[in-house]
Each structure stands twice: as structure tokens, then as C-alpha cells.
Amino acid sequence: MSTVTRTRFAPSPTGFIHLGNIRSALYPWAFARSTGGAFILRIEDTDVERSSQAAVDVIIEGMRWLGLDYDEGPVYQMQRMDRYKAVLAELQAAGQVYPCYMSVAELDVLREQQMADKLKPRYDGTWRPEPGKTLPPMPEGVLPVLRFKNPQGGAVVWDDKVKGRIEISNDELDDLVIARPDGTPTYNFCVVVDDMDMGITHVIRGDDHVNNTPRQINIFRALGKDVPVYAHLPTVLNEQGEKMSKRSGAKAVTQYAKEGYLPDAMVNYLARLGWSHGDDEIFSREQFLQWFNLDHLGKSAAQFDEAKLRWVNAQHMKAMADDKLAELVVPFLNAHAQTSFDAARRVAACALLKDRCSTLVELAEWMDVLVSEEPVSAEDIKAHVPAEIAPPVARLAELLAHCEWSKAGIAAVIKQVLGEAGLKMPQLAMPVRVLVAGRPQTPSLDALLSLMDRANVISRLGRLKSA
Known part of the structure; x- marks a missing residue:
């Protein structure tokens, strides 16, 4: 057997690939990368009636999004019948x-x-x-x-x-x-021939294949070939404690990309669904590959928890460089926001808002608010903006029209209005937040306003007159 590690991921393209499936790609990929070996993608498409090119495309797209690059393949079993x-x-x-x-x-x-x-x-x-x-x-x-x-x-x-x-x-x-009677070979035989021809040294796959393993080992031996090392991974359960599957509501891997998750965060989360490095919860892709080995794979089924995934994603967003995050958020911004934010303003917005967000979708929603032309509802104004605050708000709008449009300049104006009106910061800040952002809770008010267009801010503060 080769002394160079050779692993493979061998999905059947009979449905979309979900997180339970892709974890069976993550570990052999990581083992190959951490040992300087090769990782092969093999498409087991002998179930002709159920296999589809669309399913293959989702497999490849999901692996590409997660950065699970392969050195060989995709190899299709149907092309190896001879x-x-x-x-x-x-x-x-x-x-x-x-x-x-x-x-x-x-x-x-x-x-x-x-x-x-x-x-x-x-x-x-x-x-x-x-x-x-x-x-x-x-x-x-x-x-x-x-x-x-x-x-x-x-x-x-x-x-x-x-x-x-x-x-x-x-x-x-x-x-x-x-x-079969028509001469076409069956699954267990094809798998052995593939693993033999590809020089697979380690078969890392789900434990639903354990029953196939003794049969495959006997075929290897009948062919006079070395048997790979096997590692059978415990099942990934959904949040209800059932085996993750399409029928039980599992989402395609690619759906998480659309929902604004970061690929490195997903790799981090999936890695912990069956493997550990001490008590480390958050780690980079580079750390994962440095630490990964087969000795710390878990023996018990792991349960998916979307709240935990969102937390992991939030930690990766906080740790990400603002300029990189600013690039990734662009596809999630609405058309108006995409044209309103230049690169520098996007970076500044990411720096201010990312600590409040769990996904790129949430980050984009915050940034959309900064340029939105949607009026705040009368109900929100009634709930958060008392009538007696109208004069200080009007004074704030007056001073903002002529101040230096920077965090420091805006902070000075807010301080002046608070002094003139004898108000404490929360008394003015919450109504202003609702008027300009439609939310009673936001990051630092002066920083938030500095990212917005001056005319837009003044227009939004004027909503109080018409409320």
C-alpha cells in the first residue's frame, strides 16, 4: 500500500447534499491535507434511475463553497464499467x-x-x-x-x-x-475496485457502511490487495434527535451559503460534530488542519444545533478583517445599498455592525437600514418617541445640517443638544435611533449617523413633525 495518504469522498448523486453528508467529505479532506496526501472525489452514480447531474452539481458547488478542494476527480463509476x-x-x-x-x-x-x-x-x-x-x-x-x-x-x-x-x-x-443478470456489477464490488485502483489508504465514511466493510475486505483479499484503514463516523442527528436527512427537514449545504454563513465558520462547526481538540470551540481552517488526526474522532452520534452554528458564525465574523467582510457582504445587500456604499464606507460599516450580527444576511440588513427610504411606522414612533422630545430632535437636525460630518463632529452636536435641553443621552438617543434606523437599539449613535447620508438623516429626523 502507498505510504502517501490517499482518501476519498464518494457520494451518490441521488439527492441534495446536506451537512451530515458533507461532514463525510470534511474529515477525509482534512486528513489528506494534514498529512500531505491526496483527496479524491468519486461520484457513485450506478443507481442510474435516481442519479442526476443536478445532484452532482450541488455536491461540487457545496464542496467549492466550503473550500474542500480535491486533487483528483470527479471520477464517475458509470464511466468505469469496462x-x-x-x-x-x-x-x-x-x-x-x-x-x-x-x-x-x-x-x-x-x-x-x-x-x-x-x-x-x-x-x-x-x-x-x-x-x-x-x-x-x-x-x-x-x-x-x-x-x-x-x-x-x-x-x-x-x-x-x-x-x-x-x-x-x-x-x-x-x-x-x-x-446482476445483465452483467452490471453491484455497489460493494465497484467500491473495492475503485479503492484498489485509486490506491486509497484510508476509508473515512459514515457508520451506515460498517455492514459493507467485512464484505469489501474479503473481496480485497480475494484480489490479493492490501486493505485500507477504516474509520466509520457516527451519524449526524438533526435537532429532533433523528438521523439527518432530506425527509426530516435537512437543508442543502448550498442553502447555508445563501443564508449568509461563512465557509470557514461552517468548516469549524462541522469539524466539531464528531472531532475535538481539547476544549477548543473556535478555530481557523489552518488550525484545524494543523490539529486534525483520526485519534480524536468521537464515537457518539453528534447532534446538529443551528443556534450553535449561528454562534460559531458570529465569532468568525467578529474575528474577520473588516475589508474582507466588506467584500463578502456585497451580494447580500439590496440594489440601493450596493450603489450607496463605496468600499471605504462598507468597511467602516462592517467594523461598526459586525459584532451585532450572526450572518452576512443580518449584516446586510443593518447596512440596508442605513440607506433605506422606508418610513418608520407611526406605531414605532408612538411607542418610542415621546411628543416632548420633538424640540430637541428638531434642534439636532438643525445643527447636523451644518456640522462636520464625522463621528467626532456629530458627537459634539449631540452633546450640545443634550446640554441645551437638559437631557440624558438615552432620552435623546433612543428616539433618534428609531427615527433614523427604525430600531431602538443600535451601535454608537454618532458612529451610526456618520455612516449615513447627511440629507437622509435630516429627512428621517423630520418624520417626527409629520407623525
Whole structure:
């Protein structure tokens, strides 16, 4: 086996990719990157009826957004059919595969009888050739499936990097169908050939594949190949404690991009859904790759928590450079805000507002407020702006029309009005916040106003006259 780490992500494009799926890409990607190895994307599209190019596109788009770059691929299984059939022929020539003519109906009857007898339903080896055994008469006009001659006696044993030592008796495994009547190979066989040809050293995947592993190991050994290291990841549960799936309301990975989450924050959050580095909750992508190894993968199912994800995203927004954040928020601003904010003003707005936001959408909403032409409702004015504050507000508007339009200049005007009217800051600030931003709580009032257009501020303060 190669001494260079080679991992893979092998999704089936039969539906959109959600966070539970993409975590199975994150860990093999991280392991390859942290060990200087290679990461391969393989599209397992042998379920022709359910596979779609649209699903492939979402997989690739989601990986691109998260920065999970791959070194090889995408490799499509349907384009490798000739290779699978060639390896299948090798196994047939070696006597490791045999034709089975048992029909589906006969197999159903067999399984029903086994269950009635409280036995594990499994193929009984009727057509398995053995020395001295007489096989049933070959039925006419029936195309057989091909079954793999699973070893009899002994056990399949491997040291799983998550679950520890696993041992499965070969007598628990029946002879797997590895080719359908039309000659097309089945999933477990294709996976082994792919992993063999791609030189995969570590298979890091969901624990729903544990039952496939002993079968795949036996096929590897029949082909005389080294077996990869396996790490079977616990399930990701949704907020209701059920397995995350489309049916249970899981969102496509790409939806989180539309909702204004940062890719590095998502990588941070997903990394902690099954892996840990001490008590570290917030870390950069670079730290994650520096710290990541398979020894600290968790053994228990992890539960998704959107509130925790929003918190993680907020921490990454706070830590991000203002100029970088200013670039990322642009697609989320409405058209008016996009044209109203030059680059410098966007950076200043991000610096002021980011501590109050959990997503880029929230940040954009704040910035939209600064240029909005939407009037404040009469109800809000009635609730937060007492009638007696009208003269000080009018005086503030008068002075703002001629002051230096900067944080310091505006602060001086506010201080002057407070002194003249004998008011405390909250008595003036909250009404002004509601009038100019439609919100009773905002960042520092002087800083907020300095980011807005002077004429717009004065116009909004004039709303009190008409309220």
C-alpha cells in the first residue's frame, strides 16, 4: 500500500447534499491535507434511475463553497464499467465467483421460511459449487446473477479508527451478489475496485457502511490487495434527535451559503460534530488542519444545533478583517445599498455592525437600514418617541445640517443638544435611533449617523413633525 495518504469522498448523486453528508467529505479532506496526501472525489452514480447531474452539481458547488478542494476527480463509476467487468472476469477465472440461478421469488420464499424459523435471512448457497456437490439442474432461459464466494469459517477483523476492533464471523456473511443478470456489477464490488485502483489508504465514511466493510475486505483479499484503514463516523442527528436527512427537514449545504454563513465558520462547526481538540470551540481552517488526526474522532452520534452554528458564525465574523467582510457582504445587500456604499464606507460599516450580527444576511440588513427610504411606522414612533422630545430632535437636525460630518463632529452636536435641553443621552438617543434606523437599539449613535447620508438623516429626523 502507498505510504502517501490517499482518501476519498464518494457520494451518490441521488439527492441534495446536506451537512451530515458533507461532514463525510470534511474529515477525509482534512486528513489528506494534514498529512500531505491526496483527496479524491468519486461520484457513485450506478443507481442510474435516481442519479442526476443536478445532484452532482450541488455536491461540487457545496464542496467549492466550503473550500474542500480535491486533487483528483470527479471520477464517475458509470464511466468505469469496462474496468469493473475486467476485474470480475479475473475473479471468475480464479474460481472466486459463481453463477446463481435462484430467482427473486425463490429467494423471497427462502427468507420467509428462515424468518419463520427465527433464523437470519440469508442466501443458503444452493448454487455455490463445492467439491463433491451436485448442483440443481440449470433452468432454461434464466440469466444468473454472479455471487462472490465468501470465505467459510474464520472471521473478518479490522481495527476501526473510530469504533476500535471489529470482528465479524464469515459464517454471518452470505455469498454477495456482485453482478446482476445483465452483467452490471453491484455497489460493494465497484467500491473495492475503485479503492484498489485509486490506491486509497484510508476509508473515512459514515457508520451506515460498517455492514459493507467485512464484505469489501474479503473481496480485497480475494484480489490479493492490501486493505485500507477504516474509520466509520457516527451519524449526524438533526435537532429532533433523528438521523439527518432530506425527509426530516435537512437543508442543502448550498442553502447555508445563501443564508449568509461563512465557509470557514461552517468548516469549524462541522469539524466539531464528531472531532475535538481539547476544549477548543473556535478555530481557523489552518488550525484545524494543523490539529486534525483520526485519534480524536468521537464515537457518539453528534447532534446538529443551528443556534450553535449561528454562534460559531458570529465569532468568525467578529474575528474577520473588516475589508474582507466588506467584500463578502456585497451580494447580500439590496440594489440601493450596493450603489450607496463605496468600499471605504462598507468597511467602516462592517467594523461598526459586525459584532451585532450572526450572518452576512443580518449584516446586510443593518447596512440596508442605513440607506433605506422606508418610513418608520407611526406605531414605532408612538411607542418610542415621546411628543416632548420633538424640540430637541428638531434642534439636532438643525445643527447636523451644518456640522462636520464625522463621528467626532456629530458627537459634539449631540452633546450640545443634550446640554441645551437638559437631557440624558438615552432620552435623546433612543428616539433618534428609531427615527433614523427604525430600531431602538443600535451601535454608537454618532458612529451610526456618520455612516449615513447627511440629507437622509435630516429627512428621517423630520418624520417626527409629520407623525
